[in-house]
Amino acid sequence: MQNKDACTSIMVGKKASLDGANYIARNEDRVKAIEPKRFLVKPAVKGRHETYVSPYNKVTVALPEEGMRYTSTPTLDQTAGPNEEDGINEANVAASFTESVYANDRVLAYDPYVKNGLAEDSLCTLVLPYIHSAREGVEYTGKLIAELGSAEGNGMQFADADDIWYMEVVTGHQWVAVRIPDDCYAVTPNQVAIEDIDFDDPDNYMWADGIQEFVEEHQLNPDHDRWDFRHIFGTSTQKDRHYNTPRTWFAQRYLSPNASLGQRPEDSEMPFIRKVEFKIANEDIQYVLKSHFNETPYDPIGDAPERKTYRAISLSRTAQSHILQVRNLNKYKTSIHWIELGVPAFNPYVPFFANADDTDESYRNVPEKMNLESAFWLNEALAEVVESHYQEFMEKDEDYQKELNEWARRKIAQVDKEAASLEGQALTDYLTGQNHEIATHYNERTKALFFELLTEGCELSKMSFKMDPNL
Numbered sequence: 001m002q003n004k005d006a007c008t009s010i011m012v013g014k015k016a017s018l019d020g021a022n023y024i025a026r027n028e029d030r031v032k033a034i035e036p037k038r039f040l041v042k043p044a045v046k047g048r049h050e051t052y053v054s055p056y057n058k059v060t061v062a063l064p065e066e067g068m069r070y071t072s073t074p075t076l077d078q079t080a081g082p083n084e085e086d087g088i089n090e091a092n093v094a095a096s097f098t099e100s101v102y103a104n105d106r107v108l109a110y111d112p113y114v115k116n117g118l119a120e121d122s123l124c125t126l127v128l129p130y131i132h133s134a135r136e137g138v139e140y141t142g143k144l145i146a147e148l149g150s151a152e153g154n155g156m157q158f159a160d161a162d163d164i165w166y167m168e169v170v171t172g173h174q175w176v177a178v179r180i181p182d183d184c185y186a187v188t189p190n191q192v193a194i195e196d197i198d199f200d201d202p203d204n205y206m207w208a209d210g211i212q213e214f215v216e217e218h219q220l221n222p223d224h225d226r227w228d229f230r231h232i233f234g235t236s237t238q239k240d241r242h243y244n245t246p247r248t249w250f251a252q253r254y255l256s257p258n259a260s261l262g263q264r265p266e267d268s269e270m271p272f273i274r275k276v277e278f279k280i281a282n283e284d285i286q287y288v289l290k291s292h293f294n295e296t297p298y299d300p301i302g303d304a305p306e307r308k309t310y311r312a313i314s315l316s317r318t319a320q321s322h323i324l325q326v327r328n329l330n331k332y333k334t335s336i337h338w339i340e341l342g343v344p345a346f347n348p349y350v351p352f353f354a355n356a357d358d359t360d361e362s363y364r365n366v367p368e369k370m371n372l373e374s375a376f377w378l379n380e381a382l383a384e385v386v387e388s389h390y391q392e393f394m395e396k397d398e399d400y401q402k403e404l405n406e407w408a409r410r411k412i413a414q415v416d417k418e419a420a421s422l423e424g425q426a427l428t429d430y431l432t433g434q435n436h437e438i439a440t441h442y443n444e445r446t447k448a449l450f451f452e453l454l455t456e457g458c459e460l461s462k463m464s465f466k467m468d469p470n471l
Contacts, residue, residue: 081121114149
């Protein structure tokens, strides 16, 4: 099996974040430049008697009779499976599933992938509706892997208001997971990231049954005095140093400016988890996910000879990006699913309250061909226009994104105040209505900028010549 996603993930603990929320976030990067995505609320189910069969690889699973409501971002084309990717369920548990990771040939020799095992197209569908905590997310996924095997390597983030867990499934049946400390953040870019495992600390580490015996039996540990998951199961190749590690380097360069001094883009031993030097805001997470090695010689939009040396974080092939802000329900009543469609560098993150019954029509319905009434297509179109005249349009685009971030903070504060006195279905109805208002505001503002830039672009054609004013 070949992974289709090539993503960048960020996790920020509640004592490391500016607002005290737990954050998990990821750019979903795909092979094709155009991979239409929808944003849906999947309803809760009861009394169901169904079997799930993946259109992608035919993995077959008897579904539980009951499942919770959850948000998700499925692909428009369902022939390769639902690919729901990420979401927040009604138990206030968030998950982001498909950070593709790759194991080395030594470990795969003894535990190869299972062709009809659990693959990324099915993960969100088969896990998120059924888990009530971040830790249960790891446990539930681990049981599925034990039963079905894994068709590929995947990194998965789980968060509730108390904890963040990161899980890496690297071979057909072997996996580990680590709890991200509350005062830390972590970044991972398509390679095995988890380092030392403390098997005497099950409160902060989890692992597949028999993984220690598997490693010992097949003599797979290259270290003398440590059990480093990355060293045992991961890779360290030329591709890693040009495709993966530079993304960690740039993210830590921004989020840990002092601790990361001396790190280079091709360093293979950058730490996975770092203690924060300053509290991280939602906007900081956005900055990293939007970045393309800004202000370095490696920016592909620049003109330096090194501009194509490394794979950037924000790509034209990002199908969607999300930031899942898991808040304390006793204080805020709902968490927030931030969605970015288009190219993260050029498009805003839109906040949607997770305790909702449906999503706006502009996010729910995505035509196969470009249509500016669709949020996906509208954002793709804006990104294309901005990049086509980057130097001329980027300042206005950045101002537009900043303006919308300011508006979003004010809107969220207003909604939180109004929601404080509501409960049950009245609360859900109110938040659903607010989501529609938010979508409308962002769509109208995006259209306004899009048409403004299109008009300005008419003056920027290369097919021009200094004219005689009398002609």
